[in-house]
Amino acid sequence: MRNPLNKTITEIKPSGIRKFFDIVSEMKDAISLGVGEPDFDTPWHIREEGIYSLEKGRTYYTSNSGIKELREEICRYLHRRFDLTYDWKSETLVTIGGSEAIDIALRVMLEPGDEVLLPQPSYVSYEPCIIMAGGKPVIIELKAEDEFKLTSKQIEEACTDKTKVLILPFPNNPTGSVMSKDELEKIIDIIKEKDLFVLSDEIYAELTYGEKHTSIASLPGMKERTIVINGFSKSYAMTGWRLGYAAGPAEIIKQMTKLHQFSIMCAPTNSQYAAVEALKNGDSDVEMMAEAYDQRRRFLLHELRRIGLECFEARGAFYVFPCIKSTGMTSEEFATRLLQEEKIAVVPGTAFGDSGEGYLRISYAYSIEKIKQALERIERFVRKVKA
Amino acid sequence: MKELKEKILRALAKNAKIDIDELAIMLGSSKEEITAAIAEMEADKIICGYPTLIDWDKVSEEKVTALIEVKVTPQRGQGFDKIAERIYKFDEVESVYLMSGGFDLTVIIRGKSMREVSRFVFEKLAPMESILSTATHFVLKKYKDQGLIMQFESDDPRISMSY
Numbered sequence: 301m302r303n304p305l306n307k308t309i310t311e312i313k314p315s316g317i318r319k320f321f322d323i324v325s326e327m328k329d330a331i332s333l334g335v336g337e338p339d340f341d342t343p344w345h346i347r348e349e350g351i352y353s354l355e356k357g358r359t360y361y362t363s364n365s366g367i368k369e370l371r372e373e374i375c376r377y378l379h380r381r382f383d384l385t386y387d388w389k390s391e392t393l394v395t396i397g398g399s400e401a402i403d404i405a406l407r408v409m410l411e412p413g414d415e416v417l418l419p420q421p422s423y424v425s426y427e428p429c430i431i432m433a434g435g436k437p438v439i440i441e442l443k444a445e446d447e448f449k450l451t452s453k454q455i456e457e458a459c460t461d462k463t464k465v466l467i468l469p470f471p472n473n474p475t476g477s478v479m480s481k482d483e484l485e486k487i488i489d490i491i492k493e494k495d496l497f498v499l500s501d502e503i504y505a506e507l508t509y510g511e512k513h514t515s516i517a518s519l520p521g522m523k524e525r526t527i528v529i530n531g532f533s534k535s536y537a538m539t540g541w542r543l544g545y546a547a548g549p550a551e552i553i554k555q556m557t558k559l560h561q562f563s564i565m566c567a568p569t570n571s572q573y574a575a576v577e578a579l580k581n582g583d584s585d586v587e588m589m590a591e592a593y594d595q596r597r598r599f600l601l602h603e604l605r606r607i608g609l610e611c612f613e614a615r616g617a618f619y620v621f622p623c624i625k626s627t628g629m630t631s632e633e634f635a636t637r638l639l640q641e642e643k644i645a646v647v648p649g650t651a652f653g654d655s656g657e658g659y660l661r662i663s664y665a666y667s668i669e670k671i672k673q674a675l676e677r678i679e680r681f682v683r684k685v686k687a
Numbered sequence: 688m689k690e691l692k693e694k695i696l697r698a699l700a701k702n703a704k705i706d707i708d709e710l711a712i713m714l715g716s717s718k719e720e721i722t723a724a725i726a727e728m729e730a731d732k733i734i735c736g737y738p739t740l741i742d743w744d745k746v747s748e749e750k751v752t753a754l755i756e757v758k759v760t761p762q763r764g765q766g767f768d769k770i771a772e773r774i775y776k777f778d779e780v781e782s783v784y785l786m787s788g789g790f791d792l793t794v795i796i797r798g799k800s801m802r803e804v805s806r807f808v809f810e811k812l813a814p815m816e817s818i819l820s821t822a823t824h825f826v827l828k829k830y831k832d833q834g835l836i837m838q839f840e841s842d843d844p845r846i847s848m849s850y
Binding site: 315317320321324325330332334335336337339423424425473591595596598599602645647651668 | 694698709712713714715843845846847848849850
C-alpha cells in the first residue's frame with residue numbers, strides 16, 4: 301500500500317505539552333497552571349443571548365463572512381477601542397476563533413518559499429500554519445533583556461529578499477509581553493521599507509495592565525499592510541464558542557473569505573448572535589475580568605520573585621514567564637520534576653520555541669486561592685532544588 | 688484614592704477576611720495605604736460591618752426567613768423614618784427597606800420557626816400604630832444571596848493544559 305500521508309504534515313512536530321497533559325489528567329490532586337483560557341464563565345447575558353438565538357430558531361448557515369449585525373459591531377468596536385476604521389462589508393471576516401483567521405491569512409498570502417518572520421516565544425500554531433501554507437518560518441528570538449519585545453534591528457537582520465510577512469504576536473502568549481505605541485512606532489519604518497505585510501494577532505488586546513493596547517494597524521501607513529486578528533475567546537471568556545475575526549485590506553479579506561467558504565462555510569450561528577451581545581453590552585465584563593487578572597498578576601509576580609525566581613514585569617495576556625535558570629535546570633526538566641514531585645503543571649517555555657529555554661509559562665487564569673495553593677508547592681520545590 | 692477605595696470595597700465585598708498584605712500587593716498599593724483607607728471608610732460608615740454569609744440550611748439549628756410587605760400611614764413631620772425605626776430596632780428584624788410601588792416597607796425577619804415569625808407579625812408588627820396591613824411571605828429556599836450562589840459548583844471544567 302502507498303503511504304497515505306503528506307510529508308509536510310507528518311514532519312510537523314506534535315505539540316510539546318501533550319506529554320504533560322496526559323500525566324496531569326491521570327494525576328489526582330494535581331494543580332494545573334497550564335491553561336490558556338479564562339477561568340471565568342462567559343457572562344450570563346451573552347450566554348442567554350446564545351440560548352435565545354437557538355430558541356428563536358437561528359439554526360441555519362449565515363452568510364460566509366458572518367452576519368451583518370456582528371460585522372458592523374466588530375467595526376464599531378475596533379473603532380471605539382483601537383481607533384481602527386474598517387468597512388464591515390469588504391474588510392471583515394468572522395472566523396472559527398482567531399486560529400482559523402491566522403491559518404487562512406497565511407495561506408492566501410504565501411507563495412512556496414516565501415519567508416515569514418516569526419518572533420518566538422509565541423503561540424504554538426504560527427509555525428505549523430506557516431509551513432502548511434508553504435512558507436518558510438524565520439524565527440526571531442525575542443530576548444529577556446528586551447522584555448521579549450521585537451526591535452527594528454531584529455526585523456532588519458532577519459529579512460531577506462524572500463521575506464513577505466511578519467507575525468506580530470502582542471500582547472504575547474506565553475511571555476505576557478506587550479508592545480507600546482512608542483515601541484510599535486519604532487518598527488514600522490523597517491516594515492514599510494522591506495515592504496512586509498503584518499499579521500497582527502491581537503487576541504489578548506483587552507488584557508493589558510498599564511498602557512492601553514495599540515494596534516499597529518492604527519499607525520500611519522500600516523492599515524493597508526496589516527491583517528488584524530482578534531476574537532472573543534480571551535476578552536469575553538468565550539473560548540468554547542469558537543469565534544474570532546480578521547480585519548484587513550479588502551483584497552486579502554476577499555481571498556480569505558473564499559478559503560473560509562470552501563472549508564468552513566460559516567462560523568457557528570448562535571455564537572455569532574451571542575457575540576453581538578458581547579460587543580454591544582460587554583464592556584463592563586471585560587473591565588471586571590481585566591481588573592481581576594491584574595490583581596492576580598501583581599500577586600503572582602510578587603510571590604515568584606519572593607521565592608527567588610526572576611520574573612520580568614509582564615503587562616499583558618494572563619501569563620507570567622519566570623526565569624528558572626538559577627535552578628540549573630532546563631525548562632523541560634523543571635516542569636517535569638515540578639509535576640512529579642509537587643503535582644503542579646506549568647508549561648515549559650520551550651513549548652513556544654527554542655528561545656523559551658530557561659523559562660516557564662505560568663497562567664493566572666485561576667482563582668487567587670488556587671494560585672496560592674500552587675505557589676506554596678512551587679516555593680517548596682524551588683527551595684529544595686536550590687538547596 | 689477614590690479609585691483605590693472602590694477597589695478595596697469590591698475586594699472586601701467578595702472576601703471580608705482578605706489578608707491586607709495580600710490585598711496591597713494585588714492592588715499595587717501599600718499596607719499602610721490600605722489600612723488607612725479602610726479605617727477612613729469605617730469611620731465614614733461606608734463600611735458598616737463585616738457579617739458572614741451563612742447557609743443556615745446546612746446548620747442543625749432551625750431558621751426561617753420571611754419577607755413582610757408592610758403598608759403604613761406616614762406620620763406628619765416624620766415621614767416613614769419613625770415607623771421604620773420602631774420596626775428595625777427589633778433584634779429579629781434583619782432588613783428594613785422603604786419601597787416604591789404597592790406597599791411601603793419591606794421587612795425581612797429571621798426566626799427559629801414559622802410560629803416565632805408569625806407571633807412577631809401578629810403580636811408586634813401588625814398592632815403597631817400607623818401600620819395598615821402586612822403580608823408575610825416565607826422564604827422556601829435561597830438560591831443566591833449577597834451575590835453568592837449558595838450551591839457551589841465545584842470542578843474546573845477546563846482541560847488541564849492548553850495553549
